[in-house]
Amino acid sequence: MERNNLYPIFLKTSQLHVLIVGGGYVAEEKLQFLTKSSPDANITLVSPMFRPGTLELAKRFKADLITDFYDTKYLEGKHLVVATTDKPELNIQIYKDCRGLDKLVNVADNPPYCDFYMGGIVTKGNVKVAISTNGKSPTTAKRLRQFFEEVLPDNINEMVQNLNAYRKTLKGDFEYKVDKMNEVTKTLVDKNESQISRSEVSADLKKEQETTKAVKI
Ligand SMILES: C[C@@]1(CC(=O)O)C2=NC(=C\c3[nH]c(c(CCC(=O)O)c3CC(=O)O)Cc3[nH]c(c(CC(=O)O)c3CCC(=O)O)/C=C3\N/C(=C\2)[C@@H](CCC(=O)O)[C@]3(C)CC(=O)O)/[C@H]1CCC(=O)O
Numbered sequence: 001m002e003r004n005n006l007y008p009i010f011l012k013t014s015q016l017h018v019l020i021v022g023g024g025y026v027a028e029e030k031l032q033f034l035t036k037s038s039p040d041a042n043i044t045l046v047s048p049m050f051r052p053g054t055l056e057l058a059k060r061f062k063a064d065l066i067t068d069f070y071d072t073k074y075l076e077g078k079h080l081v082v083a084t085t086d087k088p089e090l091n092i093q094i095y096k097d098c099r100g101l102d103k104l105v106n107v108a109d110n111p112p113y114c115d116f117y118m119g120g121i122v123t124k125g126n127v128k129v130a131i132s133t134n135g136k137s138p139t140t141a142k143r144l145r146q147f148f149e150e151v152l153p154d155n156i157n158e159m160v161q162n163l164n165a166y167r168k169t170l171k172g173d174f175e176y177k178v179d180k181m182n183e184v185t186k187t188l189v190d191k192n193e194s195q196i197s198r199s200e201v202s203a204d205l206k207k208e209q210e211t212t213k214a215v216k217i
């Protein structure tokens, strides 16, 4: 079976600088999902034209807008670049410019010209789930995102915070703490059945939240 060998990382986009080239529909969609996950990301867009929705999003999330045609000078200081223009040959040139400068680049919707893919992303407090189909089916990534948005309880963050606080109360060495943390969370994955249904996962998470709350932090 073909398998996804991509390595996901969680970027601190508030400490990095993202450049989006283009200001049309695709740029707006990428900006929308980027800011939904990372509202504090540093983002600059360069394009001779921006859609009204893009202007509004840029204002809301303090993204810089440069009304100009792409130029290599705009790559300076950028760590990640997303090319979304309606000129396929320009997008490929941007890809080459970035590779020449060792910058990570994504030509939106064009898998062969991507060093990284944007993913489906679910954020619940401190918990974030990122989904990739290896570039094979963005629609599936979207549907899975919607599924996990529903299945992960909104208060999963409480469980994480409780566990974080509980860990701090533990006296003992690292090994002891690891054992304890595994013990109080084991009902999350302790299953005899091979199939875990959506409601079981939800119920397990809720049960675990009660357990961790009961630890009286
Ligand atoms: C996840 C998400 C994140 C985001 O955009 O931030 C994302 N695409 C989303 C939606 C979406 N994009 C498209 C459709 C219509 C689908 C259709 O037409 O079949 C839909 C669904 C919809 O809109 O309903 C068009 C499309 N996209 C790509 C291609 C090319 C191809 O498939 O070969 C085409 C066809 C273009 C054409 O026809 O020419 C390629 C990519 N899109 C990716 C990411 C990367 C792979 C992610 C993965 O590994 O799964 C990758 C490889 C590169 C990249 O762009 O990073 C976001 C959902 C966010 C959410 O809802 O949470």
Ligand SMILES: NC(=O)c1ccc[n+]([C@@H]2O[C@H](COP(=O)([O-])OP(=O)(O)OC[C@H]3O[C@@H](n4cnc5c(N)ncnc54)[C@H](O)[C@@H]3O)[C@@H](O)[C@H]2O)c1
Pocket (backbone or CB within 6 Å): 021, 022, 023, 024, 025, 026, 027, 046, 047, 048, 049, 050, 051, 068, 069, 070, 084, 085, 086, 087, 088, 090, 109
């Ligand atoms: N919109 C979609 O759903 C979709 C889906 C699949 C593929 N695509 C492809 O993605 C590309 C972009 O689509 P779109 O719908 O966002 O197009 P669009 O026409 O809405 O936007 C293109 C943007 O690129 C900008 N641009 C043009 N030349 C530029 C330059 N030299 N420097 C900087 N910016 C420049 C334009 O000003 C505009 O803002 C197209 O090639 C399209 O075929 C789009």
